[in-house]
Amino acid sequence: MVPLIGFGTYKLNGAQGVNTITQALNNGYRALDTAVNYENEGTVGQAIKRSSIPREQLFVSSKLPGRHHHYHEAIVTIQESLYRMQLDYLDLYLIHWPNPLEDNYVEAWQALIDAQKFGLVRSIGVSNFLPEHIDRLERETGVLPAINQIELHPYWSQSEQRKYNAEHKIVTQAWSPIGRANAVLSEPVIQKIAQKHSKTVGQIILRWEIQLGVSVIPKSSSQVRQLQNKALFDFELSTAEMDSITNLDKTDGRNKNQDPATYQEF
């Protein structure tokens, strides 16, 4: 089961990163999201090692970068992730981006399927995959991802992709769930709802995502915001409030215009 709330670790590196992730674990986060390309798997592993939390209570995920989509490289990359984190297994491993122009993501998926069989990872999934990419995984391997981690926030609410994921029993997980603190934080519509519920704008946005059925992985270096971002279960948004946030969706709402059909990351 993918936890509803996890902790994003992008930009948390080195000793300061270890301290921030340790703080998040002390504040009750049990799911940690990292990636080979964040260059902080060692940082995440160090924070886990310092904590006294039993391994089985943690949910640790990482992601395969585009430069290692070929089968043998993918297997070795997963092993290297484990060595860097000093873990025996990962709870989840994702293909970070499909990189469809390179067109090696099916081969990468086969490696993840086998890594799961070898016991290196418990669950396997994808990130930034469009329906056409997932259809191909299913057609060519017969195995669907457990999860699709995608950009999702009030300016980019992803109704079509969410629908597709749900129809295929794939968990939708939001990256940049608070829009990486962009202009959405000063949206009057959300500010008004926040006032009404005596919550922060960040909490309203995360609660909106939870009520959409989406898992979230907010990142915060602040003690107060780490705690706020997981205090989401003592209030509920009405249908009208949900709709007013969903209506903030923009046709060009992506934060950095990273369209998985054309954008590639290595």
Ligand SMILES: NC(=O)c1ccc[n+]([C@@H]2O[C@H](COP(=O)([O-])OP(=O)(O)OC[C@H]3O[C@@H](n4cnc5c(N)ncnc54)[C@H](OP(=O)(O)O)[C@@H]3O)[C@@H](O)[C@H]2O)c1
């Ligand atoms: N799969 C992918 O391609 C992909 C891409 C991007 C990110 N991710 C993952 O998703 C995670 C989360 O996304 P993200 O880090 O891009 O952005 P985010 O979590 O949406 O936003 C983080 C920013 O928001 C601020 N913040 C946190 N909580 C807040 C609150 N309650 N109110 C106001 N501001 C708040 C943080 O500042 P403070 O630290 O000062 O609180 C930080 O500047 C990443 O860390 C990474 O693990 C995956």
